Amino acid sequence: MGADVGRRPLRKREYDEDDVRIRPGKGSRPRTRIRPAHEEAVEGFVVTVDRGRYTCLVGAGEERGRRRKDRAAGRRVVVAMKARELGRKGIVVGDRVALVGDVSGRPDTLARVVRVEPRVSMLRRSADDTDDTDGIERPVVANADQLVIVTALADPPPRPRMIDRMLVAAFDADIEPLLCLTKSDLASPEELVALYAPLGVPYVVIRKGGDLEELRQRLKGRISVLVGHSGVGKSTLVNALVPDANRAVSHVNAVTGRGRHTSTSAIALELPEGGWIIDTPGVRSFGLAHVSVETVLAGFPDLVEGTVECPKGCTHLGEECALDAWAAAGHADPARLASLRRLLASREGAPDEDRPAAS
Numbered sequence: 001m002g003a004d005v006g007r008r009p010l011r012k013r014e015y016d017e018d019d020v021r022i023r024p025g026k027g028s029r030p031r032t033r034i035r036p037a038h039e040e041a042v043e044g045f046v047v048t049v050d051r052g053r054y055t056c057l058v059g060a061g062e063e064r065g066r067r068r069k070d071r072a073a074g075r076r077v078v079v080a081m082k083a084r085e086l087g088r089k090g091i092v093v094g095d096r097v098a099l100v101g102d103v104s105g106r107p108d109t110l111a112r113v114v115r116v117e118p119r120v121s122m123l124r125r126s127a128d129d130t131d132d133t134d135g136i137e138r139p140v141v142a143n144a145d146q147l148v149i150v151t152a153l154a155d156p157p158p159r160p161r162m163i164d165r166m167l168v169a170a171f172d173a174d175i176e177p178l179l180c181l182t183k184s185d186l187a188s189p190e191e192l193v194a195l196y197a198p199l200g201v202p203y204v205v206i207r208k209g210g211d212l213e214e215l216r217q218r219l220k221g222r223i224s225v226l227v228g229h230s231g232v233g234k235s236t237l238v239n240a241l242v243p244d245a246n247r248a249v250s251h252v253n254a255v256t257g258r259g260r261h262t263s264t265s266a267i268a269l270e271l272p273e274g275g276w277i278i279d280t281p282g283v284r285s286f287g288l289a290h291v292s293v294e295t296v297l298a299g300f301p302d303l304v305e306g307t308v309e310c311p312k313g314c315t316h317l318g319e320e321c322a323l324d325a326w327a328a329a330g331h332a333d334p335a336r337l338a339s340l341r342r343l344l345a346s347r348e349g350a351p352d353e354d355r356p357a358a359s
């Protein structure tokens with residue numbers, strides 16, 4: 001009876017510090033003028049960010065009990081700016097925000113973002129990125145729970161170093177990776193799958209016009225970020241997953257005044273079966289300068305014990321590393337050690353310094 005109450009899972013919002021702060025205790029001073037407005041705030045999901053304008057979907061997934069038609073009626077795209085009280089706090093695609101002001105979504109209206117809800121994850125890029133030229137926004141994404149690394153099996157050939165870097169980025173952001181191997185009509189996935197088997201990374205193999213059921217199942221109800229370099233078939237895939245993707249993108253661009261589909265900002269697209277995919281055009285890499293040896297090593301709990309004999313500050317890449325002896329003594333799988341080293345090494349050098357794998 002009473003136990004049921006305790007078993008109710010705590011919702012994230014109950015941990016929200018902002019909420020605690022605005023709830024006045026007994027005898028506290030009256031609320032400031034902005035508080036009532038905050039209480040009337042509606043929730044929005046940030047779909048794209050462009051030049052200080054945040055395009056948000058409002059009314060998504062609201063009031064499950066209502067009929068589908070009524071639910072759809074409340075859904076609208078609202079463009080907002082950041083309220084001054086948020087200061088320098090960044091707002092990125094995937095954020096859940098509280099909106100006040102004109103939230104009607106009518107043309108030429110502008111709402112205000114007054115709060116950013118706590119994030120469950122954050123995909124970051126650091127200063128060693130080389131591809132944020134041409135005024136391209138740095139697309140960091142909040143709340144993603146899956147990083148879909150889209151790689152063609154041929155034409156263009158796979159670039160394992162880039163895949164490794166994406167895996168490290170996923171690791172660092174605490175986002176589950178998924179290898180999405182495209183163009184299976186052109187080459188076999190065998191070699192690439194074998195390379196990633198020791199890491200236990202899940203994968204799907206697809207081709208244009210082929211069956212997407214397994215991928216759809218993995219995307220359903222989740223927020224997945226799609227990354228991959230030019231030509232791997234990412235647009236083809238997005239269009240297959242979201243039947244009206246082009247329309248959705250041009251609608252968002254029309255609302256933000258960007259006009260045509262410019263393909264530079266990250267954009268979240270809703271999947272028909274629930275969940276979101278976030279396309280990141282122009283993102284070919286993530287800067288990894290901020291990712292420590294420890295962060296990468298944490299993904300290899302089976303190897304951690306072997307590092308106790310390592311010299312202080314060991315990079316685990318040089319001759320002084322104790323992991324070789326540890327693996328040689330049969331304590332660890334050499335393939336796992338090789339994978340760890342590949343990921344550690346992938347952080348070095350320029351992000352785009354990659355050589356296509358021989359195929």
Ligand SMILES: Nc1nc2c(ncn2[C@@H]2O[C@H](COP(=O)(O)OP(=O)(O)OP(=O)(O)O)[C@@H](O)[C@H]2O)c(=O)[nH]1
Pocket residue numbers: 182183184185186206207208209228229230231232233234235236237
């Ligand atoms: N053979 C084959 N070709 C494919 C497949 N998927 C996509 N393509 C082709 O590969 C080319 C690139 O596909 P896109 O979907 O434009 O690739 P993208 O990753 O979006 O590339 P950008 O638009 O440059 O970012 C196009 O000519 C597609 O028709 C596939 O499964 N097999």
Ligand SMILES: [Zn+2]
Pocket residue numbers: 307310311314315316317320321322323
């Ligand atoms: Zn070491």
